[in-house]
Amino acid sequence: xxxxxxxxxxxxxxEQRMFSxxxxxxxxxxxAAKQRCQANARERDRTQNSVNIAFNTLRLLIPTxxxxxKLSKIEILRLAGSYITHLDNQLYTGDLxxxxxxxxxVTDEDKSLCTFCWSAVKKDKSPPPHVSYFKSPR
DNA sequence: TAGGCCATCTGGTCCT
DNA sequence: AGGACCAGATGGCCTA
Numbered sequence: 001x002x003x004x005x006x007x008x009x010x011x012x013x014x015e016q017r018m019f020s021x022x023x024x025x026x027x028x029x030x031x032a033a034k035q036r037c038q039a040n041a042r043e044r045d046r047t048q049n050s051v052n053i054a055f056n057t058l059r060l061l062i063p064t065x066x067x068x069x070k071l072s073k074i075e076i077l078r079l080a081g082s083y084i085t086h087l088d089n090q091l092y093t094g095d096l097x098x099x100x101x102x103x104x105x106v107t108d109e110d111k112s113l114c115t116f117c118w119s120a121v122k123k124d125k126s127p128p129p130h131v132s133y134f135k136s137p138r
Numbered sequence: 139t140a141g142g143c144c145a146t147c148t149g150g151t152c153c154t
Numbered sequence: 155a156g157g158a159c160c161a162g163a164t165g166g167c168c169t170a
Contacts, residue, residue: 035156040147042157047145072143144167153158 063116079115086116 055073062079064071071079089100100114 036148039149039157043148043159044146046158052145074143140170142167142169144165146164146166148163149161151158151160154156 082115086114089114 055076058080059071059076062071062076062083064079086100093100100117
């Protein structure tokens with residue numbers, strides 16, 4: 001029974017899927033299978049319409065270069081955190097003209113500049129080749 | 139080809 | 155009881 005329920009049903013209705021199993025299984029497992037497919041559909045809908053939209057909404061708030069740069073979900077989360085830190089630094093110093101400095105202990109002169117300040121500072125010139133925009137720690 | 143990323147399925151837990 | 159939420163497993167796609 002467990003094996004029978006362990007199937008994919010994204011592309012077909014549960015009734016369609018029922019035709020591919022034995023009549024015994026069909027007769028005994030139909031209600032459970034239907035419930036499972038309904039639960040799958042709800043979960044699919046939740047992922048697509050709640051989780052992914054939330055990620056997309058968050059993505060729109062993160063400045064990148066280029067603006068439409070593709071970000072993975074983990075990058076969105078990490079950069080959102082970095083961006084909040086960046087805004088917090090600017091709020092703390094009260095000086096929006098001065099680039100905020102990262103609070104971590106990086107020694108490289110280039111890397112001591114906040115990732116998001118790079119965006120403002122380097123708008124007219126490209127960054128050094130060893131510094132990529134919005135690096136995410138991996 | 140290995141690794142990263144993603145969508146989907148699944149079963150468990152919690153909530154209403 | 156049924157739905158929402160969550161995390162693990164799995165398989166497909168893409169890229170270096």
